[in-house]
Amino acid sequence: MSLPxxxxxxxxxxxxxxxxxxxxRILGHRQGxxxxxxxxxxCSRLGIxxxxxxxxxxxxxxxxxxxxxxxxxxLATYLGKELESMLRHGIRLHVIGxxxxxxxxxxxxxxxxxxxxxxxxxxxxxLALSYGSRDELVRAVRSLAGAIAAGELNPAxxxxxxxxSRLDTAGLPDPDLLIRTxxxxxxxxxxxxxxxxxxxxxxxxxWPDFKPAHLHEALQVYAQRERRFxxxxxxxxxxxxERGDCH
Numbered sequence: 262m263s264l265p266x267x268x269x270x271x272x273x274x275x276x277x278x279x280x281x282x283x284x285x286r287i288l289g290h291r292q293g294x295x296x297x298x299x300x301x302x303x304c305s306r307l308g309i310x311x312x313x314x315x316x317x318x319x320x321x322x323x324x325x326x327x328x329x330x331x332x333x334x335x336l337a338t339y340l341g342k343e344l345e346s347m348l349r350h351g352i353r354l355h356v357i358g359x360x361x362x363x364x365x366x367x368x369x370x371x372x373x374x375x376x377x378x379x380x381x382x383x384x385x386x387x388l389a390l391s392y393g394s395r396d397e398l399v400r401a402v403r404s405l406a407g408a409i410a411a412g413e414l415n416p417a418x419x420x421x422x423x424x425x426s427r428l429d430t431a432g433l434p435d436p437d438l439l440i441r442t443x444x445x446x447x448x449x450x451x452x453x454x455x456x457x458x459x460x461x462x463x464x465x466x467x468w469p470d471f472k473p474a475h476l477h478e479a480l481q482v483y484a485q486r487e488r489r490f491x492x493x494x495x496x497x498x499x500x501x502x503e504r505g506d507c508h
Contacts, residue, residue: 263484269440270315273443274443275293275468277443300471304476307480313433322391340370441462462483
C-alpha cells in the first residue's frame with residue numbers, strides 16, 4: 262500500500278464527544294490525548310516520515326479561560342509522559358505556530374522536548390500550537406518585506422520557494438494526506454499554503470473514538486487515489502521522460 266510521506270490531521274470532536282456523554286469538555290480533551298498517543302505510535306510503526314497534528318489553533322485562545330488553561334495543562338502532561346516514548350521510537354518533535362503566546366512553563370517544556378529529540382532519525386512529529394495559517398503567512402510576508410527593506414532581497418527574486426522558506430513549515434514536505442475527524446468539512450485556517458495539492462479525507466468519527474483501524478481506512482482510501490498535480494492520468498503513466506518539461 263502506498264503511504265503518504267507526510268500526514269496531517271485536524272483532531273476535531275473532543276468537546277462533542279464529552280457533551281454526548283454528559284461529561285465536562287475537558288474529559289473529551291483528555292481522551293483525545295490518549296488517542297494522540299496511539300496514532301503517533303501507529304504512524305511511527307508504519308514508517309510515515311512526517312506527522313503534523315493541529316493541536317491548538319490561533320483562534321482557540323478565544324475559548325473560555327478555564328478550558329484554555331486545562332488544555333495547556335494537558336499539553337504539559339503529554340510532553341512529560343511522552344518524552345521517553347519519543348526517544349524510544351526515534352521520534353523528533355517539531356513545533357509550528359506562535360508559541361510566544363503560550364504560558365512560559367509550557368513553552369519551556371516544548372523547547373526542551375524539541376531539543377532532547379533533535380537528533381532522532383525516525384518520524385518527525387509536528388505539533389501545530391497557537392497556530393493559524395493566515396497568521397503564519399502574514400509573518401512570512403513581513404519577513405520578506407524586512408529583507409527587502411534591508412537591501413537583502415530584490416522584490417523580483419520573490420518566488421514560491423522564497424515565501425515557503427519563511428513559513429513555520431520550512432524544511433518539511435507538504436502534506437500528502439489531510440484527515441479531519443468529526444464530520445466537519447473545512448480546513449479551519451490550517452496549512453493553507455501547504456495543502457495546495459493535498460488529498461483530503463473527512464470522517465464522521467469524533468477524535469476520541471479515532472482508532473488505528475480508522476487510520477488504516479483513511480490510508481487505504483488515499484492509496485487508491487491518483488494524484489495528478491495538474492497533469493493528466495496519461496502523462497503520469499507515461500513517466501517523466503515522455504512528458505518533457507512537465508514535473
